Amino acid sequence: MMSAMVKLNHHYQKLQPNYLFTEVEKKTETLLSREPGAKLLHLGVGDISMPLPPAVVEELVQASLEMGDPKKFRGYGPSQGYLFLREKVAKHDYENLSVSPDEIFISDGANTDLANLQEIFAPDVRVALPDPAYPVYLDTTIMAGRTRLPLKTGGYGGVVYLPCLEENGFQPLPPPTHADLIYLCSPHNPTGVAMTRPLLEQWVDYAKRHRSILILDAAYEAYINDPEIPHSIYEIEGAKEVAIEVKSFSKNAGFTGLRCSYTVIPHQLRVADTGSIFSLNTLWKRRQDAKTNGVSYPVQRAAAAVYTEAGQAQVKGLVTGYLERAKVLGDGLRALRFAVFGGVNAPYLWMGVPERFNSWSFFDYLLEKAHLVTLPGSGFGKTGEGYMRLTSFGTKEAIAQALERLKAL
Amino acid sequence: MMSAMVKLNHHYQKLQPNYLFTEVEKKTETLLSREPGAKLLHLGVGDISMPLPPAVVEELVQASLEMGDPKKFRGYGPSQGYLFLREKVAKHDYENLSVSPDEIFISDGANTDLANLQEIFAPDVRVALPDPAYPVYLDTTIMAGRTRLPLKTGGYGGVVYLPCLEENGFQPLPPPTHADLIYLCSPHNPTGVAMTRPLLEQWVDYAKRHRSILILDAAYEAYINDPEIPHSIYEIEGAKEVAIEVKSFSKNAGFTGLRCSYTVIPHQLRVADTGSIFSLNTLWKRRQDAKTNGVSYPVQRAAAAVYTEAGQAQVKGLVTGYLERAKVLGDGLRALRFAVFGGVNAPYLWMGVPERFNSWSFFDYLLEKAHLVTLPGSGFGKTGEGYMRLTSFGTKEAIAQALERLKAL
Numbered sequence: 001m002m003s004a005m006v007k008l009n010h011h012y013q014k015l016q017p018n019y020l021f022t023e024v025e026k027k028t029e030t031l032l033s034r035e036p037g038a039k040l041l042h043l044g045v046g047d048i049s050m051p052l053p054p055a056v057v058e059e060l061v062q063a064s065l066e067m068g069d070p071k072k073f074r075g076y077g078p079s080q081g082y083l084f085l086r087e088k089v090a091k092h093d094y095e096n097l098s099v100s101p102d103e104i105f106i107s108d109g110a111n112t113d114l115a116n117l118q119e120i121f122a123p124d125v126r127v128a129l130p131d132p133a134y135p136v137y138l139d140t141t142i143m144a145g146r147t148r149l150p151l152k153t154g155g156y157g158g159v160v161y162l163p164c165l166e167e168n169g170f171q172p173l174p175p176p177t178h179a180d181l182i183y184l185c186s187p188h189n190p191t192g193v194a195m196t197r198p199l200l201e202q203w204v205d206y207a208k209r210h211r212s213i214l215i216l217d218a219a220y221e222a223y224i225n226d227p228e229i230p231h232s233i234y235e236i237e238g239a240k241e242v243a244i245e246v247k248s249f250s251k252n253a254g255f256t257g258l259r260c261s262y263t264v265i266p267h268q269l270r271v272a273d274t275g276s277i278f279s280l281n282t283l284w285k286r287r288q289d290a291k292t293n294g295v296s297y298p299v300q301r302a303a304a305a306v307y308t309e310a311g312q313a314q315v316k317g318l319v320t321g322y323l324e325r326a327k328v329l330g331d332g333l334r335a336l337r338f339a340v341f342g343g344v345n346a347p348y349l350w351m352g353v354p355e356r357f358n359s360w361s362f363f364d365y366l367l368e369k370a371h372l373v374t375l376p377g378s379g380f381g382k383t384g385e386g387y388m389r390l391t392s393f394g395t396k397e398a399i400a401q402a403l404e405r406l407k408a409l
Numbered sequence: 410m411m412s413a414m415v416k417l418n419h420h421y422q423k424l425q426p427n428y429l430f431t432e433v434e435k436k437t438e439t440l441l442s443r444e445p446g447a448k449l450l451h452l453g454v455g456d457i458s459m460p461l462p463p464a465v466v467e468e469l470v471q472a473s474l475e476m477g478d479p480k481k482f483r484g485y486g487p488s489q490g491y492l493f494l495r496e497k498v499a500k501h502d503y504e505n506l507s508v509s510p511d512e513i514f515i516s517d518g519a520n521t522d523l524a525n526l527q528e529i530f531a532p533d534v535r536v537a538l539p540d541p542a543y544p545v546y547l548d549t550t551i552m553a554g555r556t557r558l559p560l561k562t563g564g565y566g567g568v569v570y571l572p573c574l575e576e577n578g579f580q581p582l583p584p585p586t587h588a589d590l591i592y593l594c595s596p597h598n599p600t601g602v603a604m605t606r607p608l609l610e611q612w613v614d615y616a617k618r619h620r621s622i623l624i625l626d627a628a629y630e631a632y633i634n635d636p637e638i639p640h641s642i643y644e645i646e647g648a649k650e651v652a653i654e655v656k657s658f659s660k661n662a663g664f665t666g667l668r669c670s671y672t673v674i675p676h677q678l679r680v681a682d683t684g685s686i687f688s689l690n691t692l693w694k695r696r697q698d699a700k701t702n703g704v705s706y707p708v709q710r711a712a713a714a715v716y717t718e719a720g721q722a723q724v725k726g727l728v729t730g731y732l733e734r735a736k737v738l739g740d741g742l743r744a745l746r747f748a749v750f751g752g753v754n755a756p757y758l759w760m761g762v763p764e765r766f767n768s769w770s771f772f773d774y775l776l777e778k779a780h781l782v783t784l785p786g787s788g789f790g791k792t793g794e795g796y797m798r799l800t801s802f803g804t805k806e807a808i809a810q811a812l813e814r815l816k817a818l
Contacts, residue, residue: 005620006589007531008682012692047484057477060707064473067667068466074666075456108517108705115700119552122416123532139699143528180415211414257483257706258476273417283421290548291524296517296705297666298469 011145014156018135020379027364028373035371041402043329043390044375046189046348048254050321052302053314056253059305063298074297079288081106081262085300088307089262093247097234103266103281105288106303108259108295110219110248114183115140116291117215117244117263120283121181128160128179130172132190132380132387134217137183154382163383164191170341170350171199174206182207185217187224190380190389191350192326192342194229200236207242213269213280214243219261222252222319224345240266244280251347253306253315260295260303322347325399326392332403333390349390350377359385370405420554423565427544429788436773437782444780450811452738452799453784455598455757457663459730461711462723465662468714472707486703489694490515490671494709497716498671502656506643512675512690514697515712517668517704519628519657523592524549525700526624526653526672529692530590537569537588539581541599541789541796543626546592563791572792573600579750579759580608583615591616594626596633599789599798600759601735601751603638609645616651622678622689623652628670631661631728633754649675653689660756662715662724669704669712731756734808735801741812742799758799759786768794779814 024044032038052060066072080086086101093099107113114136118127127146129137141147141159148157155161160179162172170193172184184203186195195203207214216233224231233239245264249255265281272278305311326343333340339352353362359376366372377387392399433453441447461469475481489495495510502508516522523545527536536555538546550556550568557566564570569588571581579602581593593612595604604612616623625642633640642648657670664670674690681687714720735752742749748761762771768785775781775797786796801808 004587004589005682006534006622006680008680008687008692009529009531010683012529012695013683015695049484051479051482052476054477057473060473060476061470064466064469064707067461067469068463070460073460073663075458075663076665109702111702112700120418120421122418125415136699143696143699178413180413213415254482254484256485256702259702259705271415271417273414274419274422278417283417286421286424287552290545290552291521293518293520293665293668296668296708298473298707299705 009143009145011143014142014147014149015139016150018139018379020376024363024373024375027367031367031371038371040371040373041398041405042373042394043398043402044373044388045393046391047393048251048256049393049395050254050318052254052258053311053318055308055311055314056302056305060258060298060302063301067298077294077297077300079292079294080285081294082297082300085304088304092307094232094234094264097232099234099264099266103264105263105265105284106295106300107261107263110217110246110250110261111136113246113261113263114215114217116287117284118144118146118181120280120287121213125180126158126160126178127181127183128162128175129183130185130188131155131161131163131382132377132384133183134185134189135380161381161383164188164193165383166341166352169193171195173199174202178210180212182212182214183217184214185219187220187342187346187348189220189346190348190375190377190384192346192348193350194224194226194345197228197230197236200230200233200239204233204236204239204242208238212242213271216243216245218245219248220251220346220348221247222315223323223347225323226345229345234264234266240268242269244269249303249306252319253303253311254318255303258299258302260299322392325394325396328396329390329392329399329403332399333406336403336406343392347392349392351388351390353386353388359388362388369409370402372402372405418552418554420552423551423556423558424548425559427548427788429785433772433782433784436776440776440780447780449780449782450807450814451782451803452807452811453782453797454802455800456665456802457660458802458804459663459727461663461667462720462727464717464719464723465711465714469667469707469711472710476707483706486706486709488697488701488703490703491706491709494713495671497713501716503641503643503673506641508643508673508675512673514672514674514693515704515709516670516672519626519655519659519670520545522655522670522672523624523626525696526693527553527555527590529689529696530622534589535567535569535587536590536592537571537584538592539594539597540564540570540572540791541786541793542592543594543598544789570790570792573597573602574792575750575761578602580604582608583611587619587621589621591621591623592626593623594628596629596751596755596757598629598755599757599784599786599793601755601757602759603633603635603754606637606639606645609639609642609648613642613645613648613651617647621651622680625652625654627654628657629660629755630656631724632732632756634732635754638754643673643675649677651678653678658712658715661728662712662720663727664712667708667711669708731801734803734805737805738799738801738808738812741808742815745812745815752801756801758801760797760799762795762797768797771797778818779811781811781814
C-alpha cells in the first residue's frame with residue numbers, strides 16, 4: 001500500500017550546527033593530548049562557579065523534606081507558578097512599577113520562555129535580534145520557520161539584525177525597517193554592555209509606532225551597577241503596552257543547575273488582530289496551561305528564599321564577588337593595552353582582538369601560547385568577529401594567573 | 410506612521426475553553442454555599458495523595474545540600490538529562506529491550522514532551538487521538554494549527570478520532586483513514602483500560618504501512634498488573650522504527666509536584682523526507698538543546714533514587730496501595746450494579762452513568778444527593794458522554810464512605 005508519509009519540520013534543515021562549544025572543546029582536547037601537563041585556565045565559561053547561597057539551600061532542603069510528609073507534600077502546582085513566589089517577585093523586583101502577581105509567570109528557565117514565547121505569534125512575524133547575541137533567539141526563530149535560508153553574506157534572510165558595534169557603544173539601535181517581534185538583552189550577552197535609558201525609550205517608541213512587541217532578556221539584571229541604567233524596561237513610560245520582560249535566578253542566585261526564572265507579561269500588552277483585541281497575558285496563560293505543569297515545588301520555595309533578608313544579602317555577596325573579578329580582569333586587560341568593553345554592569349567582558357588576528361586565530365594563539373581557554377566572539381554572530389567573550393565566573397586565582405600569563409606573552 | 414502590526418497565532422482562537430475543572434469547582438462551591446456543613450468526598454482527582462517515598466526524599470535532600478557545597482554543586486546540566494539517570498532508566502525500565510541511554514531524554518513532565526514533540530513535524534501532519542483522551546493531545550494539536558475549526562457534530566475538522574467504546578473494549582483501533590502522528594495512551598486516561606498486545610501489534614503494523622509515527626503516553630505503566638499487557642511498546646517487534654514512548658515519575662513515585670519524566674526516541678526511528686533520511690532522535694536533541702537547559706539536578710537525583718532497592722520497594726508499595734483502593738472502589742460499585750471499567754491496570758475507573766442521566770446530570774445528582782465530587786467523562790471528548798472518571802487516589806476512608814453513601818441513595 002502506497003500512502004502519504006509523515007512530514008518533518010523542514011525549517012530544522014536551515015539550522016547551522018553551532019560549532020562554538022564543540023570546536024572550543026575539540027581544540028582544547030587536541031592541545032591536552034599534545035601537552036598532557038598543560039594547566040589550562042578557563043576564561044570563557046558562562047556558568048556560575050559559586051554554589052547556592054545558604055538561605056536558598058536551607059529552604060530547598062526544608063521543602064524537600066516536606067515532600068515526604070503526608071500532611072505537607074504538594075502535588076500538581078499552578079502552571080503559572082505558586083502565588084507565594086509571584087507575590088515576592090512583584091513586591092521586590094517591581095516595587096514601584098505596579099506589576100501584579102498575575103502578570104508574572106514562573107518558569108524553569110529564561111531559555112525556555114525566550115524560545116516558547118514565539119508560539120503565541122503568527123508564523124510570518126518578522127523577528128529582530130542583536131548581532132552578536134545569545135544563539136537561542138536565532139535558533140528558535142529558524143525552527144519556527146520565521147527566517148528564509150542563510151545568506152552568503154552571513155546571517156539569515158528575513159531576520160532584522162541589530163548590530164552592536166564599537167561605533168554605537170554596543171547599543172542595538174532601532175532599525176530603519178519594520179520588525180514585529182524584537183529580542184533585546186540588557187545587560188547584554190555576550191558584550192556585557194547594558195542598554196541605556198534613552199535607548200530603551202527609543203525602543204518603546206519604535207514598538208509603539210510599529211505596533212511591535214519587545215522581548216527583553218534581563219537575565220543579568222542583578223549585575224547593574226550604574227544608577228543611570230534601568231533595572232526593568234517597565235521603568236520606561238508606556239513600556240507595559242509593548243514589552244515582555246524575562247528574568248532569571250540563574251546568574252544572581254546561582255540557579256543554573258536548579259532551574260527557575262520568570263516572565264512578566266503586563267495586562268496592558270494587548271494586540272488588535274482580525275478585528276478583536278487580545279491580551280498576550282491570556283494567550284500565554286492558555287499556552288502554559290496546556291503545555292506545562294509548572295516548576296518543581298522545592299525549587300520555587302528555594303527561589304522565594306532569594307527574597308528573604310539573608311537571601312538578599314547572600315545574593316548580593318555573590319554578585320559583588322563576580323563583579324569584583326570582572327573589574328580585576330578588565331583593569332588587568334586594559335593595563336596590557338587590550339580594548340575591553342562591558343564587565344561593569346555584567347559578568348561578561350568583550351575584548352577586542354589584536355589587529356593581526358581574528359576571533360578564532362586569537363583563540364588558538366591564547367590556547368597554545370598561554371593555555372588560556374576563551375570564547376571567540378564570532379560564535380555569537382558575524383558582528384562578533386574580532387572579539388572574544390570573557391567572563392568573571394572563574395576563580396580569583398584563575399583570573400590573576402591568566403593576567404600573569406598574558407603579560408608574559 | 411501607518412505600519413504593519415504584529416500578528417498572533419490565530420489557531421488559539423479555535424480553542425474551546427475547557428470548562429471541566431472550573432465547572433466542577435463552581436458547582437462544588439455552589440453546593441457548599443448552600444450547605445456549608447456538607448462533608449464532600451472527592452472521587453475524581455487525578456493527583457496523587459501519598460507523599461514522596463523516603464528513599465526519594467533522602468536523595469532529594471542530599472542533592473539539595475550538595476548544591477550549597479563549593480566542591481559538589483552543579484551548574485548547567487545536559488539538556489538531555491544526566492547520564493546517571495538515563496543509564497538507570499535504560500537498565501531498569503528497558504532491561505531486555507536494548508534501549509540505550511542516548512535514546513532517552515529526561516524532561517520536567519510527560520505533559521511537556523507530549524505537547525512539544527509536535528514541533529519536529531510539519532504543520533500539516535494529520536493527527537489522530539483517542540476519544541475520550543487527556544485534553545493536552547487535542548489542545549496542543551489545535552494550537553499548532555493542525556486542526557480545522559470545531560465541527561457542529563463535536564470534535565475538530567482535520568483530526569482523526571479513535572473512539573474508545575464499550576463495544577471495542579475501550580481499545581482505540583487503527584482507523585480506515587490515514588493519520589501521520591498518532592497519540593496513544595496505555596493504560597488509558599480517562600478509561601483506565603490498558604492496550605492489549607494484539608492491538609499494539611496492529612498499531613505498529615498500521616504505522617509501518619502508513620509510514621506514521623506513534624506517540625505512546627505510558628504515564629501509568631507502573632499500574633499494569635495483567636502479565637499479558639506490554640509494559641513498553643518496544644516489546645512489539647518493529648516498534649522502534651515507528652514509536653516514541655513517554656513515561657513519567659508522577660504517578661508511580663509521586664512526582665506530580667517535583668516534575669520529572671522521560672521520552673524514548675529510538676535511533677531506528679528515521680523518516681525519509683525531501684530525499685534525505687532524518688533521525689527523529691537527532692531532531693529532538695537539536696530542539697532540546699535550543700529550547701531547554703534540562704531538569705533540576707536534585708530532581709534528577711531524586712528520580713534516580715526510584716531505581717534503588719529501597720526506592721523500588723517503596724514505589725511498589727505506593728502503586729499497590731492505589732491499586733488496592735481501585736479494586737475496593739470497583740468491586741463496591743459493581744456490587745451496587747454500576748457498569749465499571751478499568752481500575753485493574755490503572756488508578757482510573759470508567760463508570761457508566763445510569764440510563765436516565767448524562768455525565769453532567771449524574772455529576773449533579775451525586776454532588777447533591779451524596780456530596781460526592783466526581784468527574785464527568787464528557788469533559789474528555791464526546792465519546793466520554795455517559796461515563797464518569799473516578800480515581801483511586803483518594804484515601805481508603807473516603808472510598809469506603811463514598812461507597813456507603815452510594816448504597817444509601
